[in-house]
Amino acid sequence: KQEVTQIPAALSVPEGENLVLNCSFTDSAIYNLQWFRQDPGKGLTSLLLIQSSQREQTSGRLNASLDKSSGRSTLYIAASQPGDSATYLCAVRYGNNRLAFGKGNQVVVIP
Amino acid sequence: DVKVTQSSRYLVKRTGEKVFLECVQDMDHENMFWYRQDPGLGLRLIYFSYDVKMKEKGDIPEGYSVSREKKERFSLILESASTNQTSMYLCASSFHRGPNQPQHFGDGTRLSIL
Numbered sequence: 001k002q003e004v005t006q007i008p009a010a011l012s013v014p015e016g017e018n019l020v021l022n023c024s025f026t027d028s029a030i031y032n033l034q035w036f037r038q039d040p041g042k043g044l045t046s047l048l049l050i051q052s053s054q055r056e057q058t059s060g061r062l063n064a065s066l067d068k069s070s071g072r073s074t075l076y077i078a079a080s081q082p083g084d085s086a087t088y089l090c091a092v093r094y095g096n097n098r099l100a101f102g103k104g105n106q107v108v109v110i111p
Numbered sequence: 112d113v114k115v116t117q118s119s120r121y122l123v124k125r126t127g128e129k130v131f132l133e134c135v136q137d138m139d140h141e142n143m144f145w146y147r148q149d150p151g152l153g154l155r156l157i158y159f160s161y162d163v164k165m166k167e168k169g170d171i172p173e174g175y176s177v178s179r180e181k182k183e184r185f186s187l188i189l190e191s192a193s194t195n196q197t198s199m200y201l202c203a204s205s206f207h208r209g210p211n212q213p214q215h216f217g218d219g220t221r222l223s224i225l
Contacts, residue, residue: 031210043216
């Protein structure tokens with residue numbers, strides 16, 4: 001069974017620092033990996049999707065890398081801002097329409 | 112932009128009631144999903160549907176059923192609500208064109224069963 005882990009569960013960084021969030025998964029037979037953002041009491045907003053054949057994807061200040069063979073992905077957020085405070089979830093697509101989610105990294109950016 | 116709309120943000124029901132959660136998407140997506148999200152357990156798939164009147168069980172279907180009579184609408188039904196079904200429920204949708212279509216989520220329904 002595919003298991004996804006995100007460590008640490010929570011972290012705080014000063015404004016302006018770069019954020020590095022890690023995601024690991026147990027089975028490398030994936031179609032893609034997706035990073036989401038979730039604000040308190042809200043749904044998930046898709047940030048980036050990396051296909052299994054890709055090494056990274058970029059969108060603005062966000063960059064996500066994927067090392068499928070080692071079962072790891074990293075989300076980088078450059079020059080963090082207080083508005084980046086949220087929970088970030090990664091999910092891997094495997095099997096028939098199945099997503100396996102990590103439990104998230106809860107991020108606080110301190111002004 | 113994709114819009115996935117869940118009919119209620121907050122809902123309070125009593126044990127034993129039959130509860131309907133509604134989800135509508137406006138992007139002509141073939142796939143629709145229902146998840147629940149609980150602290151410490153993360154998101155878990157309840158049911159999904161890849162076409163009208165088609166459904167597949169997810170990881171935790173017990174106590175739930177679904178209905179998809181129209182392409183844009185996917186309903187989750189709690190046949191006889193119990194307190195352990197108190198949770199955040201999230202609906203999502205995606206295209207069925209290969210595996211690399213992202214899922215788009217609604218804002219969630221926080222359901223409390225008393």
